[in-house]
Amino acid sequence: MVKVNKKGQINHRKKPLIQKRDYIGWMIMLPAIILFAFFVWEPILESVRLSLHTAKGFRIEEFVGFDNYKRLFQYPTFLQALKNTFVYIIWSLIIGFFTPMILAILITETVNLKSLFKVGIYFPNIVPGLATVLMWKYIFGEGKTGVINILLSYIGVEPQVWMNNTLLTIPIIVIILTWKGAGATTLIYMANISNIDPALYEAATIDGAGIIKRIKHIILPSIFSLGKMMLILQIISVFQILYEPLVLKQGGPNNASISIMMLVWNYANREFNYPMAAATSVVICIILIVFSGLYFKFTKTKKD
Amino acid sequence: MKRMKKLVSIMLCLLLAASVLTACKKDDKNEATDTPNATKTPVEKTDDTDGNGDKVKTDDGAKPFELTLGIWPEETLVAEIELHKGYVETFNNDHPNVTVVPAYYKYAVDTFVPKAEAGTLPVIFETWYTDTQKLINGGFVADITDELAARGWLEEINPSIKDLMSKDGRTYGIPRDGYALGLMLNVELFEEAGLVDADGLPIYPKTWDELAQTAKTIKDKTGAAGLCLLAMDNAGGWHFSNIAWAFGATLTLVDADGNYVANIDTPEAIAAMEYVKSLKWEYDVLTADPTVENWGTGFTQLGTGGAAMYLAANDAVNQPTYNNGLAVDKLSIVPMPAGPKGDQYSLSGGTPYMFSKDATPDQINAALDYLVLMGKGPVLNEDGIRANNQYCVDNGIPVIPRFPAWASEDLKAAEDALAAEYSNVDMRLYNDYFDILKKPGNLRQEEPGATQEMYAQLTNVLQAVITDKNADVAALMKTADENYQTILDTTININ
Numbered sequence: 116m117v118k119v120n121k122k123g124q125i126n127h128r129k130k131p132l133i134q135k136r137d138y139i140g141w142m143i144m145l146p147a148i149i150l151f152a153f154f155v156w157e158p159i160l161e162s163v164r165l166s167l168h169t170a171k172g173f174r175i176e177e178f179v180g181f182d183n184y185k186r187l188f189q190y191p192t193f194l195q196a197l198k199n200t201f202v203y204i205i206w207s208l209i210i211g212f213f214t215p216m217i218l219a220i221l222i223t224e225t226v227n228l229k230s231l232f233k234v235g236i237y238f239p240n241i242v243p244g245l246a247t248v249l250m251w252k253y254i255f256g257e258g259k260t261g262v263i264n265i266l267l268s269y270i271g272v273e274p275q276v277w278m279n280n281t282l283l284t285i286p287i288i289v290i291i292l293t294w295k296g297a298g299a300t301t302l303i304y305m306a307n308i309s310n311i312d313p314a315l316y317e318a319a320t321i322d323g324a325g326i327i328k329r330i331k332h333i334i335l336p337s338i339f340s341l342g343k344m345m346l347i348l349q350i351i352s353v354f355q356i357l358y359e360p361l362v363l364k365q366g367g368p369n370n371a372s373i374s375i376m377m378l379v380w381n382y383a384n385r386e387f388n389y390p391m392a393a394a395t396s397v398v399i400c401i402i403l404i405v406f407s408g409l410y411f412k413f414t415k416t417k418k419d
Numbered sequence: 420m421k422r423m424k425k426l427v428s429i430m431l432c433l434l435l436a437a438s439v440l441t442a443c444k445k446d447d448k449n450e451a452t453d454t455p456n457a458t459k460t461p462v463e464k465t466d467d468t469d470g471n472g473d474k475v476k477t478d479d480g481a482k483p484f485e486l487t488l489g490i491w492p493e494e495t496l497v498a499e500i501e502l503h504k505g506y507v508e509t510f511n512n513d514h515p516n517v518t519v520v521p522a523y524y525k526y527a528v529d530t531f532v533p534k535a536e537a538g539t540l541p542v543i544f545e546t547w548y549t550d551t552q553k554l555i556n557g558g559f560v561a562d563i564t565d566e567l568a569a570r571g572w573l574e575e576i577n578p579s580i581k582d583l584m585s586k587d588g589r590t591y592g593i594p595r596d597g598y599a600l601g602l603m604l605n606v607e608l609f610e611e612a613g614l615v616d617a618d619g620l621p622i623y624p625k626t627w628d629e630l631a632q633t634a635k636t637i638k639d640k641t642g643a644a645g646l647c648l649l650a651m652d653n654a655g656g657w658h659f660s661n662i663a664w665a666f667g668a669t670l671t672l673v674d675a676d677g678n679y680v681a682n683i684d685t686p687e688a689i690a691a692m693e694y695v696k697s698l699k700w701e702y703d704v705l706t707a708d709p710t711v712e713n714w715g716t717g718f719t720q721l722g723t724g725g726a727a728m729y730l731a732a733n734d735a736v737n738q739p740t741y742n743n744g745l746a747v748d749k750l751s752i753v754p755m756p757a758g759p760k761g762d763q764y765s766l767s768g769g770t771p772y773m774f775s776k777d778a779t780p781d782q783i784n785a786a787l788d789y790l791v792l793m794g795k796g797p798v799l800n801e802d803g804i805r806a807n808n809q810y811c812v813d814n815g816i817p818v819i820p821r822f823p824a825w826a827s828e829d830l831k832a833a834e835d836a837l838a839a840e841y842s843n844v845d846m847r848l849y850n851d852y853f854d855i856l857k858k859p860g861n862l863r864q865e866e867p868g869a870t871q872e873m874y875a876q877l878t879n880v881l882q883a884v885i886t887d888k889n890a891d892v893a894a895l896m897k898t899a900d901e902n903y904q905t906i907l908d909t910t911i912n913i914n
Contacts (some may be wrong), residue, residue, distance in 0.1 A: 137430065139425065139428060139432075140427075142429055142432035142433070143428075143432055145432055145433075145435075145436045146432070146435045146436045148437060171556070171557050171558045172532050172535060172536050172557050172559060173532070173536050173559065174536075174558070185907045185911075187907050189905060190905070190906070190909070191901070191902035191905050191906065192902070256707075256708070257708030257710075257711070258705050258706075258707025258708060259707065260707065264888075276708075276886060279708065279710060279882075279885075279886035280886070281886070281887070305895070364710065365651060365652055367651075367710060367878075367879065367882045368710055368879075368882035368883060368885070368886045369879040369880070369882045369883035369886075369895075370879055383532075384528050384529040384532075385528055385871070386553070386871075387528070387531075387532050387557050389552055402740075
């Protein structure tokens with residue numbers, strides 16, 4: 116029996132694995148745990164197992180140790196894909212990290228038509244991902260039929276090549292990502308900002324602080340910890356970028372926009388080589404675990 | 420009361436968990452999950468009106484089974500579906516025990532393995548020549564050697580084509596059609612540019628240099644692109660290998676030990692790539708963005724007047740015409756242009772039929788019988804070919820001779836006679852192309868090795884030279900060569 120003292124704290128001397136009063140909790144979690152086990156944990160373990168074997172289709176043939184990993188590191192496009200993935204992250208931080216913060220502050224400071232702006236900013240989020248990508252494909256289209264090129268032609272500018280300029284391919288894809296994703300993050304920041312005690316604003320206004328000072332001394336410090344959280348979430352999601360470069364340019368031109376997730380896609384769907392695809396996925400997983408570990412370490416020292 | 424509440428909540432949780440688990444139940448009706456809605460219902464057995472009893476003449480007490488046809492036309496091709504319904508009617512006269520289930524499946528690399536592993540592949544489907552070895556090695560397709568041997572078809576398959584579909588002496592597929600790449604022309608644009616002779620036939624380029632000039636004339640006179648070059652996916656490298664051959668290149672060698680050696684950065688191959696680069700930056704005769712053009716969009720460009728020339732083959736004449744609206748008499752196929760030293764090759768291959776690994780011998784035999792009805796086997800089926808030719812005439816598709824996928828000369832002669840009977844085009848628009856294919860040494864199979872990987876590397880170089888005016892072709896080809904060699908050494912050379 117577990118002894119619980121008056122304050123509801125558990126007596127630590129004898130502690131069985133599952134305590135009776137936790138049964139309901141476990142029960143409530145059970146469906147989710149089953150789903151997680153079936154759709155997340157089992158596939159992850161299966162990927163690790165598959166990556167150490169050769170296979171026909173999904174059917175495992177023989178154990179080859181780390182051969183698939185060795186082959187992956189020798190694959191000519193691997194380093195390019197890894198490098199590109201970090202370039203995606205860097206551009207997404209430059210373009211995409213501060214955009215939602217700025218939008219959130221602007222909308223919070225808006226007096227009229229606040230809801231209109233909120234809806235407007237969230238709207239791209241409800242557009243299906245592929246539709247978004249295809250739409251931007253036409254906007255940044257090459258030659259005389261691209262929307263931006265048509266607009267530029269009115270002021271006498273020659274058609275530009277946009278995404279075929281290897282220096283612009285990744286930044287343009289990040290702009291598309293930001294256009295689609297910034298709205299949701301903005302709402303999260305806005306929720307955070309609206310939690311700030313209005314007394315702080317009043318005090319600041321009485322002290323004669325203008326909008327710049329209010330942002331600098333009140334809003335930014337209060338969304339700082341949320342910002343750190345968003346940073347790691349953004350890095351994790353951008354690291355797994357797949358369908359935007361796949362649909363827009365198939366990773367081209369000349370592999371300029373290939374991401375490491377596209378390697379997985381190519382291995383699995385172009386070559387039917389599932390063990391190699393699994394090995395690549397495991398490498399991605401390890402890199403992300405390292406990122407997350409660094410993040411937890413980083414935030415812990417800041418908190419204490 | 421509190422106890423009651425607790426009990427109810429536990430019950431609810433268990434119910435939820437149980438409902439999650441019910442999703443794991445295996446559904447036996449697998450064909451219902453993957454065929455498109457409109458083709459889900461089996462085609463009616465049309466011999467029902469006569470009563471089934473006296474119809475069973477060939478299969479005494481044969482067990483009924485289903486034949487799923489991945490080669491069924493897609494929903495939008497209404498006329499072709501009617502054609503197939505006719506085939507099914509005839510088919511069921513001899514096979515009353517077989518229920519034909521339309522299961523249109525267009526082979527696509529991202530859907531294939533899941534379907535194969537889940538056992539939902541149709542019994543028979545089309546795939547690509549370039550992918551046959553991949554499917555055989557993966558164990559996704561049925562060995563049909565015995566069925567073919569029993570029919571005497573094994574010797575009939577064009578031997579070089581059979582090799583592509585065989586491994587260790589066993590055969591896994593049969594050819595639908597053969598193809599040989601040529602230069603497809605939009606005659607309308609040639610007329611508009613004044614590039615026609617006294618008979619109104621297009622004056623087409625004989626060499627790649629002439630092609631650049633012709634393309635320039637067309638671009639200047641009509642505004643349309645001269646040539647549709649592909650640089651989006653592996654089809655870009657596929658087309659380029661044919662251009663490189665004309666410049667004297669051989670892209671993959673086999674050394675004394677049987678290992679493959681990348682041979683991409685030779686002066687000849689570099690010259691070919693320089694030539695492609697000049698089409699963009701010197702002549703500027705390509706479509707707006709070749710990096711978004713693939714096999715299908717190329718036909719759209721050609722058919723809708725976006726481009727005047729395109730590398731394509733005799734088995735795809737329905738693409739620019741029926742699919743993209745080009746008038747039937749405005750299409751021409753001419754020989755692949757020659758290189759600076761007169762080298763001239765036509766890349767040849769074909770579209771194979773393959774069979775699901777789960778197909779039973781009965782199903783495979785039934786599928787082969789169905790192919791005969793369609794006029795696709797090595798057995799002359801006059802009715803099937805007539806129906807197909809009539810379909811082409813009715814739908815504005817040029818009726819031209821097939822490229823021989825089967826070795827039999829008699830069959831070829833009989834088929835050609837039927838094609839001539841239904842001819843709806845001026846054969847002078849095609850004769851030079853068919854003549855050059857008969858020239859010894861003109862036909863050339865795809866490069867051996869990890870061919871798709873080589874195409875991918877070449878497509879990368881194409882993208883670089885098309886998008887960067889200052890691209891260093893020699894350096895790019897060297898990188899492609901090194902990359903391809905690494906891939907060869909880490910994959911097929913170690914086996």
